[in-house]
Amino acid sequence: MDFLTYNIQYCLGRDGRFDAGRIVDTIRGADVIALQEVERFWARSQDIDQARVIADALPDYYWMFGPTIDVLKSDRVDGGVVDNRRRQFGNMVLSRFPILSARNHLLPKYTDPIRFAIQRGVLETTIATPHGPIRVFSTHLCHLSAAQRLKQVETILHIHARAEADGAVHSGAPPGAWGSEQVTPVPPPRSAVLMGDFNMQPGTPEYERLLAAPVTVDGQEAPLGFVDAWLEAGGAPTGGHTLYSDPVARKGIRIDYCFVTTDLAPHVAAVEVDELADGSDHQPVRMRLRLS
Numbered sequence: 292m293d294f295l296t297y298n299i300q301y302c303l304g305r306d307g308r309f310d311a312g313r314i315v316d317t318i319r320g321a322d323v324i325a326l327q328e329v330e331r332f333w334a335r336s337q338d339i340d341q342a343r344v345i346a347d348a349l350p351d352y353y354w355m356f357g358p359t360i361d362v363l364k365s366d367r368v369d370g371g372v373v374d375n376r377r378r379q380f381g382n383m384v385l386s387r388f389p390i391l392s393a394r395n396h397l398l399p400k401y402t403d404p405i406r407f408a409i410q411r412g413v414l415e416t417t418i419a420t421p422h423g424p425i426r427v428f429s430t431h432l433c434h435l436s437a438a439q440r441l442k443q444v445e446t447i448l449h450i451h452a453r454a455e456a457d458g459a460v461h462s463g464a465p466p467g468a469w470g471s472e473q474v475t476p477v478p479p480p481r482s483a484v485l486m487g488d489f490n491m492q493p494g495t496p497e498y499e500r501l502l503a504a505p506v507t508v509d510g511q512e513a514p515l516g517f518v519d520a521w522l523e524a525g526g527a528p529t530g531g532h533t534l535y536s537d538p539v540a541r542k543g544i545r546i547d548y549c550f551v552t553t554d555l556a557p558h559v560a561a562v563e564v565d566e567l568a569d570g571s572d573h574q575p576v577r578m579r580l581r582l583s
Contacts, residue, residue, distance in 0.1 A: 292322045292323065292420060292422070292579070292580045292582055293320070293321045293322045293323075293577060293578070293579050294321060294322065294323045294324075294325075294427075294484060294486065294549060294577070294578040294579075294580065295318055295321035295323070295324045295325070295575055295576070295577050295578070296324075296325040296326075296327075296429070296486035296487055296488075296547055296548070296549060296575065296576050297314070297317065297318060297324070297325070297326055297327070297547075297568075297571065297573065297575035297576075298326075298327040298328050298431065298487075298488040298547060298571060298572075298573040299314050299326055299327070299328055299329060299341075299570065299571045299573075300328050300571040300572050300573065301328050301329070301330045301333065301335070301336050301341065301380070302314055302336060302341060302570065302571070303336070303571065303572075304569050304570045304571060305538060305569050305571075305572060306569065309336050309337060310570060311339070311341055311344045311345060311348070312348070313568075313569070313570035314326075314345060314570045314571070315345055315348040315349060317565065317568045317570055317575055318349075318385075318575070319349065321577065322386065322387045322388070322420075323384070323385070323386045323387070323388075323418060323420075323427055323484070324352075324383075324384065324385040324386070325382070325383070325384055325427065325428070325429035325486040325487055326345070326382065326383040326384075326385070326429065327382050327383075327429060327430070327431040327487050327488045328380065328431065328488075328571075329341050329342050329345070329356065329380070329381060329382065329383045330378075330379065330380045330381075331343075331356075331358075331376075331377070331378070331379040331380075332364045332376050332377065332378050332379070333378055333380070342354070342356040342383055345383070345385070346385065349385060351387065352385040352386060352387055353385070353386050353387075353388070353389055353390045354383065354384065354385040354386070354390070355383065355384050355390055355393045355414060355416055356379075356381060356382075356383045356414075357381050357382045357383070357384075357393070357395035357412060357413075357414030357429070358377070358379035358380065358381040358395070358412075359380060359381040359382070359397060359398075359409070359410045359411055359412035359431070360378070360379060360380040360381065360409055360410055361377050361378075361379050362377065362378050362379075363377070363378070364376040364377050364378035365377070380409070381395075381412060381414070381431075382412060382413070382414040382429040382430060382431060382487070383414070383429060384414055384416045384418075384427055384429050386416070386418050386427070388418050388419050388420050388421070389418070389419045390416045390417070390418055390419075391416075391417045391418065391419050391424065391476055391477055392416070392417045392459065392460045392476040392477075393414065393415065393416045393417070393460075394414075394415045394460065395412060395414050395415075396412055396413045396414075396415060396446070396447075396450055397410060397411075397412045398410075398411045398412055398413060398430075398432070398433075398442075398443040398446050398447070399439065399442045399443055399446060400433075400439075401439060403435060406435055408433075408435060411430075411431055411432055411433055411443060412430070412431070413428050413429070413430035413446075413447055413450065413487075414428065414429045414430070415427075415428050415450065416428075416429075417476070417477060417479060417480065419477075420582070421582075422582040422583065423480065423482070424477050424480040424482075425480060425482045425483065425484060425555075426454065426479055426480055426482065426483040426484070427483070427484045427486070428447070428483065428484070428485045428486065428487070429486055429487050430447065430485065430486075430487035430488075430489070431487050431488045431490075432444070432487070432488070432489045432490045432491065432497075433490060434490045437491070437495060437496060437497055440489070440490060440491055440497040441496055441497045441500060443497075444497045444500050444501050445500070445508065447485070447501075448500075448501070448506050448508050448513070449508040449509060449511070451483060451485075451506065451513050451517075452506055452507070452508045452509075452511040452512060452513035453508075453511050454479035454481075454483075454513075455478065455479060455481070455514070456511065457479070458478050458479070459476035459477060459478050459479065460476050461476065462478075481514050481515050481552065481554065482515070482552055482554055482555055483515070483517075483551070483552045483555075484549065484550070484551050484552075484555070484578075484580075485517060485548075485549075485550040485551075486548065486549050486550070486576075486578075487547070487548070488546060488547050488573065489501075489546055489547070489548055490546050491546060492544055492545060492546060493519070493528060493545060501517055501550065502516070502517055502518065502519060502550075503516070504516040504553075515552035515553050515554055516552065516553055517550040517551065517552060517553075518550065518551060518552075518553060518556045519548060519550060520548075520549040520550060520551050520556075520559045520562045520578050521545075521548065521549070521562045521576075523551070523556050523559040523562075524559050524560070524561050524562040524578075526562055530545070531545045531562075531564050531576075532544060532545050532564065532574070533545055533546055533547035533564055533573055533574045533576060534546050534547070534572065534573055534574070535572075535574070541566045547573055547574070547575075547576050548576065549562060549576055549578040551578075551580070555580060558580045558581050558582055559578065559579075559580060559581075560579040560580065560581040561577075561578070561579045562576065562577065562578045562579075563576075563577050564576055564577075565577060
């Protein structure tokens with residue numbers, strides 16, 4: 292299975308053009324896709340619904356969008372009718388396989404009186420792959436401080452550690468009409484893939500905390516910890532740059548990652564950075580899991 296994560300910077304490429312088509316061309320073909328900085332109805336990106344545009348261009352994929360910024364965009368139009376649009380910004384997951392359920396978690400945010408601070412989040416999905424259900428996360432952490440990212444990492448670890456205890460999005464014997472549609476969602480599987488723009492570099496406290504084993508949060512110990520798939524695939528610890536300070540030399544820092552739970556680590560066949568993609572200020576990361 293091929294996984295891909297990409298911070299698409301609301302479809303703004305390095306050439307200053309907004310082009311959702313470039314994003315679609317880059318991500319097409321992956322089995323499971325995690326996107327960050329997807330926006331809906333922002334003037335700067337021509338007031339389009341980027342989530343819908345991307346999804347419509349990939350009609351054979353299931354998809355979920357998890358807004359982390361959600362503010363008023365609509366107004367009253369003719370006859371006083373409310374045009375109920377929301378200006379949204381957040382994370383997205385697309386999958387060739389059914390997305391059985393999803394949870395959109397907001398991460399800790401602190402107001403900064405000077406610097407621009409935005410609400411961050413992590414979109415958690417359960418996907419019915421041919422090899423069994425896998426939880427797939429798409430996230431985007433704070434760019435302002437390591438201290439805030441560390442709190443956000445702790446929240447993600449808490450979500451992961453409590454997955455089995457929290458159970459499916461609904462559980463128990465459903466009353467009446469609750470039981471009349473579809474099959475009850477499966478309990479969250481232990482296996483998980485955590486992808487996104489973490490705004491952290493290898494070796495930082497928040498990076499090391501994410502990889503700490505065992506994962507114990509508030510007395511709850513997760514059955515499986517996370518590993519850095521780039522390193523698992525033999526990538527150079529100082530390589531894999533995803534945010535270029537020098538686009539010509541393709542050099543910069545590594546802040547976009549694919550992490551997998553320890554049970555999936557032996558199945559990591561390859562991880563690579565798409566150095567040629569130019570639809571954003573970030574580079575996509577592709578991971579292949581050899582599952583059977």
